[in-house]
Amino acid sequence: MALTGCGNERVRLVPFPAELTTCADEPQAPDLPAQSPETQRARDAMTLDYILALRSAWGDCFAKVAGVKAWNAGVGK
Template identity: 60%
Template sequence: MHGKLRLALTIPLAMACAACGQERVGTIKPPADLLACADEPEAPDLPGRDQQAQRDRLTLDYILSLRSAWGDCHSKVAGLSAWSKENN
């Protein structure tokens, strides 16, 4: 009987103590501008081999655009990493 009385008093006391606890910690979300990478460029339609100069120019433009999209994503991943280290 004594154990049941102790249990009956312990539960309300534990609930009262839990109500006095600290506020819940909210989740910090990363900046929205770091959550999406630039789209990958579409491969160009290349003209025939008789127009090699134009093929070279289109290929170079494509490679530079692809590299730019990679750089955008790489910088955002690095930004997320730095942001994460600051906020932990």
């Protein structure tokens, strides 16, 4: 009985597509409407939440893309 695992053929790993190895640039911060002394604290809190969420999303994307790049580098060897 012949087993395919006994052959000399090596399994070829397929790299991820190149477009999955880069992230888009971070978007520009939105223009906020005119401020008043009463709304400044709320605007600051909204802006901080936006910036933290944006950076978190970018960090997540960057980590995933770095993993894909490492996979592709290992596949090429």
